[in-house]
Each structure stands twice: as structure tokens, then as C-alpha cells.
Amino acid sequence: MxxxxxxxxxxxxxxxxxxxxxxxxxxxxxxxxxxxxxxxxxxxxxxxxxxxxxxxxxxxxxxxxxxxxxxxxxxxxxxxxxRRGAERPExxxxxxxxxxxxxxxxxxxxxxxxxxxxxxxxxxxxxxxxxxxxRGRDELILTMADVALADAPLPAVQPAGWRARLELLARAQWSTYRRHRWLPHVISIARPQMLPQGMAHTEWALRATAGLGLDRQLRWHAAITLIAYVRGIATNLEMRAQAEQDTGLTDEQWVDRQVATFQQIIVSGGYSTMAALTAEGDVELDLDSVFEFGLRRLLDGYAALIEPRPPGAEPAVSPGR
CATH class of the missing domain: 1.10.10.10 (Winged helix-like DNA-binding domain superfamily/Winged helix DNA-binding domain)
Structure with a gap:
């Protein structure tokens, strides 16, 4: 200090x-x-x-x-x-x-x-x-975000089925965030910006659940939760890239160097569950695997609300009810 x-x-x-x-x-x-x-x-x-x-x-x-x-x-x-030379035009x-x-x-x-x-x-x-x-940097960054989204347009025709439509949207956003790691730090969920291409993504998500008999509360929450999930995982992409640049180590190499320290903390801290699972062997755990796992589970949860239910079962209800 x-x-x-x-x-x-x-x-x-x-x-x-x-x-x-x-x-x-x-x-x-x-x-x-x-x-x-x-x-x-x-x-x-x-x-x-x-x-x-x-x-x-x-x-x-x-x-x-x-x-x-x-x-x-x-x-x-x-x-x-x-700097250019007088013979070259501006x-x-x-x-x-x-x-x-x-x-x-x-x-x-x-x-x-x-x-x-x-x-x-x-x-x-x-x-x-x-x-x-x-007009300035703030306007520029919002325009950058819109152009980055426009460079990876969604298909003109949605695939069949709500799940395929939402999964396509999530994967398209994940791919765009991987190409532009700064982008998730621009997109706001709490205060949506005037981004035509971003609004097109929201429109796609809302259309994916059209005609299923769901109320507007559930449809809006399903759309925004999916978009927020992908963005949330993607905020880690830039940090990972910066860490690799600064240290010269991949995530796997960094973890390998920290294994002994982690094990010491796990044992001395009494983290018995972590110790037991670690003793069973390595786990393939990275941002892509976390994204895949979470996306499947999120869509499984949506299915519990959207898919046809047996006669007499309670209908899908809006969030908060």
C-alpha cells in the first residue's frame, strides 16, 4: 500500500x-x-x-x-x-x-x-x-454494438418449434459475443438501448413463443431471461482473453499451476465436498461447457411451462404469481 x-x-x-x-x-x-x-x-x-x-x-x-x-x-x-506524404490524397x-x-x-x-x-x-x-x-464516444459505442449484431443477422425464417427458435437465438448471440468480447459489456438488460439490431433479437425471442397460449408476462420474461443468460456468461470472455494476454497462460495452464494451492486451501478450509469431488478426477469445465449446460437446463425449464400438460394439470402461470 x-x-x-x-x-x-x-x-x-x-x-x-x-x-x-x-x-x-x-x-x-x-x-x-x-x-x-x-x-x-x-x-x-x-x-x-x-x-x-x-x-x-x-x-x-x-x-x-x-x-x-x-x-x-x-x-x-x-x-x-x-505523415502520408504529399503525393497521397487524404x-x-x-x-x-x-x-x-x-x-x-x-x-x-x-x-x-x-x-x-x-x-x-x-x-x-x-x-x-x-x-x-x-457525436461522441457514447454514441459511437452504441453504434458499434448495433453494427456487430448486424454482421451476424438471424435467419429470415424461424425454424419449427419454440425450443429450436430460442436455441438458435442463444447460439447466435454466443457466437457474436465470442467474436466481439467487448459487446456484452455494452448491452444493458435493465435499461435497453435504442439498438435496432438488438430489438430484432428481442422480437425473434418473442415470436418464438407465439401461438402457444402463454400470457404476455411469461413470454416477455422467457425472452429477456434467455438474452440475459447468454450475456451474463459472455461477460467472462474478455476477462479470460485479457488474462491470457497478460500472463501468457491459457486457462488450463493457469489452473495446472494453481492446483497445489487450491488443494491446500480446500483441505485446510474444510471444504469436504469439493475435496471429495476433486479426488474423483478432473472435470472438463470451461466457459463453453458452462454455456452449453446452462442453455440446456434453461430450455428444459421453459419446457416445463410451455409443453402440453396432462389433463387436469395446472396451466402455465406468469412469473411472480
Missing amino acids: PLPGSEPPYRRIAAEIRRRIDLGELRPGDAVPSARRITREHGVAIATATKVLALLRAEGLVLTRPGAGTVVAPDPAAPPRA PELSRERVVRTAIALADAGGLPAVSMRQIAAELDVATMSLYRHV
């Missing part, structure tokens, strides 16, 4: 890297120290090293590029024509290019990698020129 009034370690380390960028020791496109290197050189925890890179991303000084890691961002203060800017560039940045480095300055640097234009196409 830093002393009162002292600078937190992550800010001190970020300031050092910032100084190297300002002095030109690290030039645009150069790799900056990775989280693992920061932990080794400064003797800090991986969480602190991650905060260093997150701060530099938020300041627009670095960005994440696939295959290259975290690199120094191009300098948007430099005149665009000077590229035509459009809302589509701005949004697509922002999505690429988010896919590579998460939402913290998306800033107007970084987008301008990628497009080799002045930052202020972006505001002719989007």
Missing part, C-alpha cells in the same frame, strides 16, 4: 513509459513493455501492471494490435498529409469507416482501447474530423 500522499505504483510506472514516449525513445508502432515484463522489472503484481497499460490506453498513448501486443499509438497531432472519411475502425480497436484491446484520438490515429485524420460522423 502506498504511503499517504505518495503516487500509486501503477501511475509511477505509467509516467515512466509516458516519458519514454514523449522523448521519442518509444516511437509510434514500437512495442511497450508487456504486463509480464512490467511485473518482472518493477516487482509489482500482474493486476498493477495491467492497470499501467489500461491507463496508457485511456490516455490514447498506446493501443493493442493483434499479433503485436500493446504498441505506441500514432501521433494524431502530426499533420495527416505530412482518405475519404465516413461513418462506416469510423465505426469499423472502432470495432477493430475494441476487438483487439477491449473498450478501453477505443478513444476518438486512437481512431483518428488509425485513420490518419484529425481527431475533430470524427465528430462530423459521430
Whole structure:
């Protein structure tokens, strides 16, 4: 813990890297120290090293590029024509290019990698020129979400049966979240946004239960619960990817290294049920298996409400009754 009034370690380390960028020791496109290197050189925890890179991303000084890691961002203060060369015309800017560039940045480095300055640097234009196409970052991120959903449209014709329809929707959303790990952090269940493509997903879920004799309360709850389930599991995708990038370890490799520590805690903490199950052998447990298990059980639960019931059985009731 830093002393009162002292600078937190992550800010001190970020300031050092910032100084190297300002002095030109690290030039645009150069790799900056990775989280693992920061932990080794400064003797800090991986969480602190991650905060260093997150701060530099938020300041627009670095960005994440696939295959290259975290690199120094191009300098948007430099005149665009000077960077491209006088013989090359300034590229035509459009809302589509701005949004697509922002999505690429988010896919590579998460939402913290998306800033107007970084987008301008990628497009080799002045930052202020972006505001002719989007009003600001908040509008941009919502547009990114809608475009990401539009890139994976649902079929024009629904398959037969409510279960097949809901399962198709859930798998389509899961696949989209896997491609855009930042997306579940944008979608709100409590305060739905004005996203036409997102509304199309809700419409699909509601149509899936049409004609089954269910009341509106049950149909709305079934639709939103399914969407919330997929989103909830998907919020872990970005954290997993970031952890792999920072540590260089897959989930399986990380667990293998922690086995002894977990076993010690399980035994010393008196977690007898966990100890017994662990002693029986390994279990294939990852985000995909959790998604598959939960989706099947959720739809099984819906079936108990929706499928025809024996004569005299109680009818399906709305949530809360």
C-alpha cells in the first residue's frame, strides 16, 4: 500500500513509459513493455501492471494490435498529409469507416482501447474530423454494438418449434459475443438501448413463443431471461482473453499451476465436498461447457411451462404469481 500522499505504483510506472514516449525513445508502432515484463522489472503484481497499460490506453498513448501486443499509438497531432506524404490524397472519411475502425480497436484491446484520438490515429485524420460522423464516444459505442449484431443477422425464417427458435437465438448471440468480447459489456438488460439490431433479437425471442397460449408476462420474461443468460456468461470472455494476454497462460495452464494451492486451501478450509469431488478426477469445465449446460437446463425449464400438460394439470402461470 502506498504511503499517504505518495503516487500509486501503477501511475509511477505509467509516467515512466509516458516519458519514454514523449522523448521519442518509444516511437509510434514500437512495442511497450508487456504486463509480464512490467511485473518482472518493477516487482509489482500482474493486476498493477495491467492497470499501467489500461491507463496508457485511456490516455490514447498506446493501443493493442493483434499479433503485436500493446504498441505506441500514432501521433494524431502530426499533420495527416505530412505523415502520408504529399503525393497521397487524404482518405475519404465516413461513418462506416469510423465505426469499423472502432470495432477493430475494441476487438483487439477491449473498450478501453477505443478513444476518438486512437481512431483518428488509425485513420490518419484529425481527431475533430470524427465528430462530423459521430457525436461522441457514447454514441459511437452504441453504434458499434448495433453494427456487430448486424454482421451476424438471424435467419429470415424461424425454424419449427419454440425450443429450436430460442436455441438458435442463444447460439447466435454466443457466437457474436465470442467474436466481439467487448459487446456484452455494452448491452444493458435493465435499461435497453435504442439498438435496432438488438430489438430484432428481442422480437425473434418473442415470436418464438407465439401461438402457444402463454400470457404476455411469461413470454416477455422467457425472452429477456434467455438474452440475459447468454450475456451474463459472455461477460467472462474478455476477462479470460485479457488474462491470457497478460500472463501468457491459457486457462488450463493457469489452473495446472494453481492446483497445489487450491488443494491446500480446500483441505485446510474444510471444504469436504469439493475435496471429495476433486479426488474423483478432473472435470472438463470451461466457459463453453458452462454455456452449453446452462442453455440446456434453461430450455428444459421453459419446457416445463410451455409443453402440453396432462389433463387436469395446472396451466402455465406468469412469473411472480
